Amino acid sequence: MRLWPQAWGAVGAAWRECFPLQGHDVARWFPGHMAKGLKKMQSSLKLVDCVIEVHDARIPLSGRNSLFQELLGLKPHLLVLNKMDLADLTEQQKIVQHLEGKGLKNVIFTNCVKDENIKQIIPKLMELIKYSYRYNRAENMEYCVMVIGVPNVGKSSLINSLRRQHLRTGKATRVGGEPGITRAVTSRIQVCERPLTFLLDTPGVLAPRIESVETGLKLALCGTVLDHLVGEETMADYLLYTLNRHGLFGYVQHYGLASACDHIEWVLKNVAVKLGKTRKVKVLTGTGNVNVIQPDYAMAARDFLRTFRSGLLGQVMLDRDLIPVCG
Numbered sequence: 001m002r003l004w005p006q007a008w009g010a011v012g013a014a015w016r017e018c019f020p021l022q023g024h025d026v027a028r029w030f031p032g033h034m035a036k037g038l039k040k041m042q043s044s045l046k047l048v049d050c051v052i053e054v055h056d057a058r059i060p061l062s063g064r065n066s067l068f069q070e071l072l073g074l075k076p077h078l079l080v081l082n083k084m085d086l087a088d089l090t091e092q093q094k095i096v097q098h099l100e101g102k103g104l105k106n107v108i109f110t111n112c113v114k115d116e117n118i119k120q121i122i123p124k125l126m127e128l129i130k131y132s133y134r135y136n137r138a139e140n141m142e143y144c145v146m147v148i149g150v151p152n153v154g155k156s157s158l159i160n161s162l163r164r165q166h167l168r169t170g171k172a173t174r175v176g177g178e179p180g181i182t183r184a185v186t187s188r189i190q191v192c193e194r195p196l197t198f199l200l201d202t203p204g205v206l207a208p209r210i211e212s213v214e215t216g217l218k219l220a221l222c223g224t225v226l227d228h229l230v231g232e233e234t235m236a237d238y239l240l241y242t243l244n245r246h247g248l249f250g251y252v253q254h255y256g257l258a259s260a261c262d263h264i265e266w267v268l269k270n271v272a273v274k275l276g277k278t279r280k281v282k283v284l285t286g287t288g289n290v291n292v293i294q295p296d297y298a299m300a301a302r303d304f305l306r307t308f309r310s311g312l313l314g315q316v317m318l319d320r321d322l323i324p325v326c327g
């Protein structure tokens, strides 16, 4: 028998005001290979003129790796907020203003699947490089840019998208739906002929210490850590909490539910039934073990997350509470 927190009341009750964050060990979500990636990036830094930091547009104000600033501080920096197609950007202006206030003056929103806003990137890079000190590369007409970011935000997709736009050629680097596809700093990949520009792809690197459990959950929803490390049902519950608070009830129609609900067990049960995902479990009764058919909560949670990530449940701004009310 599963036990679920009872704090949020019955089906149809008001939406939860907060999410229970105790008992999660975010430190477990940081895999070891990332420190190595960071070192390699540091040593490749002398080869590059500029850094593009790619981050997920659904979490523009949280989850960035603070070590990047220390590590790459000397290089001109462009922040690309990718997956704009999945983000609710109603407050885009306020987000940009807030980032500017934090010293991030160069921000571009992109969609690498549909190549949206990709053409803005090279001119912006050239502008940044023009006003920076290039050390021994001052006379060199080749430009090299390092692409960094936390896992699965679309770094490799950005490189492929730039190549499609400027070279009319296909894939140069592997893309995947799971974090950790890029395992090493790659050799230079050409993305533009005029100006001659190369990019270095790098493995996604999460901060060694994620600032809070809530940030960890947002990063997890965006697919930056492997789902099983966090727990798919915990993530599904955080997703449900977020969707309800934001008034995004697309899941009701998508899964044919009777109503919106803040109770994850009820939602997952109905999702599982809808998808035909049930499984046999042995239950101990007074007369011995009996096989009982139960909804497969894990499969339902997985489907709920996958559907959200594909954008079918609507565009979301996971950092909504972090956007300052005035400017």
Ligand SMILES: Nc1nc2c(ncn2[C@@H]2O[C@H](COP(=O)(O)OP(=O)(O)OP(=O)(O)O)[C@@H](O)[C@H]2O)c(=O)[nH]1
Pocket: 082, 083, 084, 085, 086, 110, 111, 112, 113, 114, 149, 150, 151, 152, 153, 154, 155, 156, 157, 158, 174, 175, 176, 177, 178, 179, 180, 181, 182, 183, 202, 203, 204, 205
């Ligand atoms: N909807 C949407 N999906 C995108 C976008 N850009 C990339 N993706 C998807 O996001 C997933 C991760 O993309 P990658 O390019 O492999 O990400 P990465 O940052 O290189 O990943 P790591 O190598 O794990 O660090 C893939 O499934 C891409 O198809 C985008 O703008 N919109």
